[in-house]
Amino acid sequence: MKKVIKIVLFSLLGLIATAYLFLLFSYNGYKPAEVQHEIVPEALDYFNKTYEDCRSAFIEKANLLVSQYEEVDVFNIPVLSEIDPDLTIDFCYIPAQNISDNLLILSSGVHGIEGFTSSAVQLMVMEEILSPNRLENVGILLIHGVNPYGFKHLRRVTENNIDMNRNCAIDEDLFNIKNEGYAKLFDMLNPKGEANHHSLKNRHMHLVAIRKILAESMPVLRQAVLQGQYEYSGGLFFGGKKLEQQIVDITPILQEKITPYARILTIDLHTGYGENGAMHLFPNPIKDLGKKANMEEFFAGYSIDWGNRGGFYTFMGSFADYIGSLAPGKTYFPMVFEFGTLDSQKTFGSIRSLQNLILENQGFHHGYKNEKTEAKIKENFLEAFFPSNKAWRSKVITDSKKIIKLVFERF
Numbered sequence: 001m002k003k004v005i006k007i008v009l010f011s012l013l014g015l016i017a018t019a020y021l022f023l024l025f026s027y028n029g030y031k032p033a034e035v036q037h038e039i040v041p042e043a044l045d046y047f048n049k050t051y052e053d054c055r056s057a058f059i060e061k062a063n064l065l066v067s068q069y070e071e072v073d074v075f076n077i078p079v080l081s082e083i084d085p086d087l088t089i090d091f092c093y094i095p096a097q098n099i100s101d102n103l104l105i106l107s108s109g110v111h112g113i114e115g116f117t118s119s120a121v122q123l124m125v126m127e128e129i130l131s132p133n134r135l136e137n138v139g140i141l142l143i144h145g146v147n148p149y150g151f152k153h154l155r156r157v158t159e160n161n162i163d164m165n166r167n168c169a170i171d172e173d174l175f176n177i178k179n180e181g182y183a184k185l186f187d188m189l190n191p192k193g194e195a196n197h198h199s200l201k202n203r204h205m206h207l208v209a210i211r212k213i214l215a216e217s218m219p220v221l222r223q224a225v226l227q228g229q230y231e232y233s234g235g236l237f238f239g240g241k242k243l244e245q246q247i248v249d250i251t252p253i254l255q256e257k258i259t260p261y262a263r264i265l266t267i268d269l270h271t272g273y274g275e276n277g278a279m280h281l282f283p284n285p286i287k288d289l290g291k292k293a294n295m296e297e298f299f300a301g302y303s304i305d306w307g308n309r310g311g312f313y314t315f316m317g318s319f320a321d322y323i324g325s326l327a328p329g330k331t332y333f334p335m336v337f338e339f340g341t342l343d344s345q346k347t348f349g350s351i352r353s354l355q356n357l358i359l360e361n362q363g364f365h366h367g368y369k370n371e372k373t374e375a376k377i378k379e380n381f382l383e384a385f386f387p388s389n390k391a392w393r394s395k396v397i398t399d400s401k402k403i404i405k406l407v408f409e410r411f
């Protein structure tokens, strides 16, 4: 009998050890599924490596449009910084050339580091999509680098550690929201001490997360983490205590450009969330069912992730919704395109994606263990929002070209 118990015990221990090792290697060797797409060299040319290069390419292309269309307005506003005197938000506005029916607002870099990809999409639109025919009754406002600090210094947030897509308050009450779910997860999300992705705790991040998932469920956790918080200024997903100055400064410009038009569509460009290489249509949920139906009809042929489906989440303070608040009485569609990178719809993908954010934020506030660690954490962070993979980049351009052409047709 004793022998049987011994065998059972050893088998059990063996199983647990195997499962432990399997999870450890699976998580630490995690990679999203490969992107299946041909490499398009011309598409790759739209991608630039620095904020300055992205901005110069944008301005150069915008200036070429001045001679092609009537009343093109190319301008910028400075974004003041304690450390950087050369940050601007750049604009290119081309009014509808005949009838002011519709306005398309295409914005990049609300999350700074995501600006590289969205800047490439903007360049593609300026180069390949705009035409006299398409601009007959559609105006376009391109906004480059809404968060230039994050764009240039490779952070998702502003200089004040603010997530701009949680900051754009339509109502000041936003800043009084208490996210209780976040408070419970605070220590996991905001560890102290020098950042080190090799630490025992970070190697076992999947186990820490699985424990939380078992206790709370994935949708509850996802929502608590990603909806934003307004209490911890150094913490992840901090939405601020008041509007960021650049939102205050950009407001009259938006109001002025919006005024002549009856229908406005904003497409705010993002990366990092969702299936690797997929373009997700990911607006915030809309309460007005008629408006929701109109948006679904406008984007017919594409599936819209309304934030309440598996793998997605809702939040307030978004830039696209904010623009809508400046257009009362007009038909307004707030749309977000999210180009996925890490398969964050999968459990390990979402843990990895969160871990990248945690480590970068920790390193920024508490320093890194050493230079090598710093370089690796920053490299992972950049890859998560701006993949170097050529198939990925090609697909972003192919997908966005197709849908933005459709937008002009449907207007």
Ligand SMILES: [Zn+2]
Pocket: 111, 114, 165, 269, 270, 271, 272
């Ligand atoms: Zn984003």
